[in-house]
Amino acid sequence: MKKPNAAETLPAADPAAPHAPAETAPRQTPADILQHYLAEISRFPLLTREEEERLTRAYHETRDPEIARRIVTANLRLVVKIALDFQKFWMQNFLDLVQEGNLGLMQAVKKFDPYKGVKFSYYASFWIKAYILKFLMDNWRLVKIGTTQAQRKLFYNLHKEKDRLQALGFEPVPKLISQRLNVSEQDVIEMDQRMGAWEVSLDAPVRQESDDRHLDFLESGEVPLESRVARAEIDARLKAEMQAFRDILEDKEQVIFEERMLTEEPKTLQELGERFGVSRERVRQIETRIKKKLKAFLEDRIPDIEAYRAGPDAE
Template sequence: MSKSLALMPIVPRGSLEAYVATINNIPLLTAEDEHALAVRYTAEGDLDAAKQLVLSHLRFVVHIARSYNGYGLPQGDLIQEGNIGLMKAVKRFNPDVGVRLVSFAVHWIKAEIHEYVLKNWRIVKVATTKAQRKLFFNLRRNKTGLNWLTADETAAVAKELKVPEAEVRRMEARLYSRDASFDAPSDSDNDDVFAPEHYLEDNRYDPARALEEGQYQARQEDLLLDAMTSLDERSKMILKRRWLDDNKATLQELADEYGVSAERIRQIENNAMKKLKTAILAA
């Protein structure tokens, strides 16, 4: 289906009004015609049947896409993403289930539009988990003004969506926030313009910091070597085999070598760790 449908005008070009007028002139299918076309596609792989199913439902995509106007994204892009969802729905539609294609396709159309909104509404993602996405779209739909939710409203939303109230407050803060550029405007001559690049520094390659970290690391290694000398040979070897070798030994492997239980090896290891910690802190 993808090769044929890829050639279809699913992307609104030119005037959006002309596109809408064009697809509104495409006849709707009766339940019998829709079923017959779906059977032809699923049973015979008839791509022309799939194309007719998609074309006859494009007007429903426009209707759904218009409900997302409040996100400030191009209407044509929203429709395009919804059309992709419609095509996915046609590919997965089972005519023998007994439901109309439009009812089945709503989920796929909205899923594609949701994904597009979340990727393009902000530079930084505001919702990553399934619960956060549900909360994001519910808050956007239910907020009627610019005022923050009251405590009672927050509790009601949290109860309805079965999420903690703290999660509702965090998502609301993300909705109110705005992206900020790291760099100052290139055409600005105003000394009062204050951008993150003016106060955020990258100190990873600072020579003084590198020297300090190197000296600290060397000091820690010296303390560890001195502390290791206070251990008996068996404890020292067990720690070395368990933590310092490239191919670290398991408790059972060491138990077999020393002829004791794995639990006994674990006890020796823990006691040795405690001695090391005491020796290093006392240095």
């Protein structure tokens, strides 16, 4: 006996019956999706310092994916906070940045060594920023940036250098910035225009005619005291290691190290060459040798030195 299919078992439609209106869910805007995402991640509890240390050590020893999941979910709000700092560079879907930052967070969990004395959130912030920055560099098609080393240097350092000059009492004009960053004045002007074109307020509402802001769904943006202490400890350690490195240099190398690499206003190669009675090329060679020595020295004394460095600041 033939088994009837679904169509044969349903009653025939009455052509005279009125059609019921199709129920369609309202289309969600990117702001609606973001608001929903923020509400979802707020359900995951944050970790205390003791819980963080216990879990990161347990994962380091066992590689248990469930432990990794707990660490990741507890730090999803950190990713959003960091992504907000880059929102002005990506005026499309903000969750694109969050997604890339989440990938960086997972990589941080995988690479983190809890026995190095560094707070996980501080370590993870570098991975999160690195993944977001790479995404921006790869996908910012409307204003092609990062196509040259000079542009990458400006993309990472332009705002910081402007703030630094203003703090010193100087007007951050393109000529002065170009001299300090060793790039062309035209590159400074173009990058400043590009990076300023999409400035938006982080206090903007999540959607039109809404009193809610993105920041209303996050904790305070203030850096926790323990994070500031951890950073201060790292800075103090780096300072001590730099001093130890200086002490092993020869007299001429010490001068070049101090006056070319440790000062806010470095001497020119020509000035130091005249001081020592050698060519500027010879000074450059000595400086290059010092940099190689310093890299090897720090990698030996601080194995995770790359984790301590802010990726955007590296040339």
